[in-house]
Amino acid sequence: MSEQEEVQLPKLGKAPQVRVNGKNWKETKTPFRTSSLSVPLKHRSWERRQKERENLRMIKAKEKEMKDEKEAEHAEKVRRIKERRMAKEEKERLEKMTAILSAKKLARRKRKEKRNKLLRERN
Template sequence: MSSSSTPAPTASSSSSASTETLALGHSSGGRVSGKFWKASRAPTVRSMMPAGVKSASWEARQEKRKKDEAIKLLQNQLKEEREAEEERKRTAIKDRRTRLEEKKRLEEMAARMSAKKLQRMKKRLGRSKKVNG
């Protein structure tokens, strides 16, 4: 009895073990449906951060941010200096033009005044010497 009961479970356990091994082999990849020939899929990544940001350490990111801020500050300073130089040139040109216009206006006014004065002098001269008469 004991000899017949011992081989019977061994045969049944070996046959069930072989079927279980096949089943475990197929489902060990994580496929619940049993489609072991399909590629396994990874879960969707929810983070929208770029890979470079995630891989860099906090200190490295802070150092990069400080460098970027320093570069931006320097660029802004250079830009302001350039704009100030352009503004200075613009105002110099504008001042020169206004000075030339004022000088021209004064010369025209002086020419008109001298012409009027000359006319008055001729008129007076003609009265006294009776040139017109």
């Protein structure tokens, strides 16, 4: 062997995995390890989880309270609109009734005046 010709020896270690499906160009994936996470999930303390749950409960309660207030305001607005409409309808109905009544009264007065006029002319 000369200096220019170098014999490449195989590297020792793990043998490369040969895929059964033949997709050798794909990268081999390693299994997910929770220990490799920066903040391990399994090391969270019970107290911390309890605090997080309590915070979440408080947030949900506040959201529910805000939603209820908004619904109450909407219901109050709708109630006021309905009351206003009912009052307007009642006012219109009363105006029509008074117009009809005054017309009837006017007609009665005219008839009465006619009778009185005829009676006066006789005398």
